[in-house]
Amino acid sequence: MTGTSASQWLVQEFAKPASLNLNWVVNYMDLPNSRTVDGYINDRGGEAPTYSFWINAITADDQLRQRVAYALSQIIVVSHHETASATYNRPRAVAYYQDILTRNAFGNYRDILEEITYSPAMGLYLTYYQSQKEDPATQRMPDENYAREIMQLFTIGLNELNHDGTVKTGGDGQPIPTYDNTDVTGLAKVFTGLSLDSADFFDSIWNLPESLQSTPMKVFPEYHSTSEKSFLGTTIPAGTSGTQSIEIALDTLFQHPNLGPFISRQMIQRMVTSDPSPAYVGRVTTAFETGRYTLPDGTAIGDGKRGNMQTMVAAILMDAEARSDEMLAFDTFGKIREPAIRFAQWARAFDASGVTPQNSFDPYDPTTRAELGQEPYKSPSVFNFYRPGYVAPGSATGAAGMTVPELQITNSSTLVGYANFMAHFAFAEALNGNDQHSSSFIPDYTDERALANDPAALVDHLDMLLASGQLTDTTKNNIVQTVQAIPLTNENIFNYDGPLTRIGTAVLMVMTSPEYLVQR
Template sequence: MNYMPSFTERVMNTLKVLLLICCTIALAACGKTDSSSGQSTNTSAVYAGPPIIGTSAISFNGPRSNYTITATPTGLSVTDRVGTDGTTAVAPTIKALLFKDISINLEIAGKASSIAAKDLNILIELYIAYFNRVPDANGLAYWIDRFKAGMSLDQIGESFYAAALFFPNETGYSATMTNEAFVTLIYKNVLGRPNPDQQGLEYWSNSLASGATTRGTLVRVMLSSAHTFSGDPTYGWVANLLDNKNSVSREFAIAQGISYISDSDSISKGMAIAATVTPSDTSVAKGLIDALLGTIPNTTNFPTASQASRFLGQATFGATNADINLLMSTGISNWIDVQFTKNQSLHKTYMDTTAAGLLNGISGLSQNNFFESYWQQAVTGEDQLRQRVAFALSEIFVISFQDSGVNNYPRGVASYYDTLASGAFGNFRTLLENVSLHPMMGIYLTSMRNQKESGTRVPDENYAREVMQLFTIGLYQLNPDGTNVLVNGKPVETYSYADIRGLAKVFTGWSWAGPDKTSTRFFGGNADPNRDVLPMQSYPNFHSISEKKFLGVTIAPQSPANPEASLKTALDTLFNHPNVGPFISKQLIQRLVTSNPSPQYVARVSAAFNDNGKGVRGDMKAVVKAILMDTEARNDPVLSNAGTGKLREPVVRLANWMRAFNAKSTSTFFKVTSLDDPLTSLAQTPMRSPTVFNFYRPGYVPPNSEIANAKLVAPEMQIVAEPSVVGYLNFMRDIIPNGVGSSRDVKADYTNLIALASTPDQLLDQVNLLLMANQMSSSLRGQILSAVNSVTIPATNTTNIENAKKNRVYLAIYLTMASPEYLVQK
């Protein structure tokens, strides 16, 4: 089998290349990042019609994970949880259920029980031995029938070998391979040993050369030999590995009756599942099966420390020991529900309090005051879930201090961020309206003071375009799973320039709030002292009264002008567009969990957006909970899981460090200012995106990379380059021992870790848990332990002893946070 690296490994490889470049060439200035559309490269699908019920099979329109299969007194029923298939009764005559990705064989359980258990085991293990994959139900059923018809197991083995030759790229077999190469491959598949011992290699190769066995029969002999090691203190793991692969195979093919639609998927994806099995663990493999089936994990159970830390890495700005212990005692579902009840602390309140102590009042505020409030809440706020979701929303509904107009209103930006934080647990329709009418968005995307058409003047189209492209429906029509709708093999645009022109008229006649609606106030005069935080108000004299056509909706000419009615129609139209669920859901999944969610994952979250279970559309609590409790979010990850993970963006890394190590502010204000500089800082500051497209596009693909070749995306890689890699490493090397912010205002408290410095294993265990959810590889762990142990703790002199212990702590944290394994959140 030709090994295919996972998304995680591809990102890590890219980061390693950048690190190498940084060490070998002079630093160069970054060029501009790609500004092409951030659309997904996922394979597209088309949804159509009701299920097709045949005489022996039923065909459904979505992937298996969209459906729930339930036993009934007369057979089975299949219910579509995501699409429009409804509930379908399955008659006893139906032998198969056909979904878009897999099929379910309803006869396999009966067939499997019709032959002896030992013979069934051999058939299953032939799949393992020749292909190192789980068997598909249809294939296994076929061979059961052949066996019952009189075909011997040796003959079936010969057929397996012949079949393996048809897929040399996937299986590694070829007719011209030497006996030694064949035996080596069987050692890998059967015994889990890619490097056989010389004595064994010679023995089995000679058996083939002498004709005592053939390539079709040798496998059965080796399988029997492998099972004899059961209980052996040295090689017992071989039998355990084979037994575990057999167990997973039975779950996949017999208990669930799964077959992939294509032969190549049966081999490659079946191999991927088998590859996750170890002599002591089948949980990852069974988790992959659960993901195929759409099984919802039981998140009310108490997670382990590792699982709790991993969850907190997705749902908060990073794990702490206290939060890990709390989560382990309450369960994930309960923790989320409690977070929904936490009170919101307003950034505007902090800005008002700060302004009260300034000579110039509100006009004396700067963006640095917002950053103080931001870091206080991100690091110490009890409503961590709200904090994390609000940050994700700030990277979708973008405004930025880098805009000179926005920069004049730091209290307004604080209020805008409050709007996002409130919307994190509200309804998307309300959030959309509050964003559209916030004066900071009005300034940033120039909808403020937008005037109706007159003579050669036309309404400003900026917000009309971006509210569709970036905030609601995207560029292309989407299926419920986030894939593009295709017509003649090409994606279909969601809107045209005519739609932009029509919608732009809706956003005319809106400007600063105040007690009157005079032209003076519309153009910015006679300023209300709170206009930076009050929603924009309508000015009918400046609102277009002509016909407004967009997205298939027509607002008739108005007399008099009615800006509120126009806005309601427009926002209702956008909110109810079928694209909004998958478009917003996928981006939130990318920000919180993984850059490349499966279409099924997107579909499940999109379904929660469309209906929270109580007939309510746009319930953000339901969306957030669906994202964090989904099978793909909660299954324990491994590096070989394709698509797993996301690159941690710089702001999140800094917050991880602050939270993990109980950082405190000497001034109590968390005086952390701009972090923009890529060479000396992080190349990212909250609310300082360079464009409305955020710091990175959701569909960004690093050019000329393994990620690109695999047709995956890595959004955060758009702000990764040689200068920012070096800058991050230097920045962390400096702040870990010394602190961050003005006058080193924010410093970590390493008291607990210093107490462990004399036992580096325990020290690294704690760092691994807090920063990496115990996902550190043995090789990385060995490298860091070696480095930490190289710092000798002297026997005498208290000061030197304490300094050595601190240096061990600093080194353990730095090397962990510098590693590609940490940088990729899994």
């Protein structure tokens, strides 16, 4: 499709500059409809990072980088969901966090850990912002939230893992925990004394320039714990500075043997298949840990450093399990396309226009966005939209012991909501809206209109464009028959557009078919 080999394409993607969010969000905040009359950010202004995400997901040239950053956002979670009071309506903080993941998507995981630790969004979201050293007199203790989640979710997980991601067990046959509460308590001391980069540790975020929300936090030594800190077999001596303590702590987590398999398996899940084989995980872990990988055409990539994201991504996408047609014969291979990916694919496939909040419709409308079933950077909790180890009860995949994370948000309500959501766009219904919405996400069906009088050709075209040729003959025949029954003209309906009705029906039927919903 691109005229280049897979290896050449990947090298080109790695070389593309990053499309970022912060500058766009800052400029948007200057618009009058982004604030109240008192100058406070309103709900529309608070949605700016969501607007920016969709703009980049649909129109940016660096699509692989955007996809990797989005995958990372589901592992290292910061949410500005309306229930997350600390980050809700803090668009600069969230956009800055988005850019950390985007800039480092092809960088090194160690840099990601450092930047997220100092980011105001993470400090606010996981409540270690303005966490103070312990005080025996008042029985005050450091906030433990980030210490717990950086271990459990962002680096090493709950149980010790083998190189291939399988769980290690002890002599009693039970999983071996990676940490306990004493590790959490010791690590929590590390993340004390962090606040916005202002003059006073206790300066209220409400009274400070918004620009400080998109600037790394700084350590205030007088509020940082200088006592001895012990965790995961590492002891930081008493009197060590806050900056040095954070560096030692992050190095300890980064060098932990669990990091490679723990992150590699989740990245495979987000990009290729929900239940990867241990061998697949092991190969990706090796690329992540060695920082080296050789592409199919012989091109060597990587800098030889542990945590290299380029080598991890290359190993995920170029692995035989990801690219071999033989895998299509296995029902256990593939992943459910998550709702946000489905909508972005539709918009890119048909060059949807008007991707601006000024012309916004459903993706930006808080009364209807829930129908899609997923909103990037707005997961309901730090545990993302779904758990990586989710095994669906009462299902065939569950009976087989397969992990299928996306099934956690797949039910009759979300399936119907998604179909209704996509119907609005597939049939270009925004054209019938008011002036504000009339140019929002309108598909360009020029190529499809040329096929509207030939339903079989139209369905074959959409099968390749949307479903990578995975539709079964039965599914294609059902769609063809349905489309064939739609008249191209109807004098009894005002402004009837037969070709659009045929195209919209075919698009919707493809995008709600099982073969499309499961990416293989």
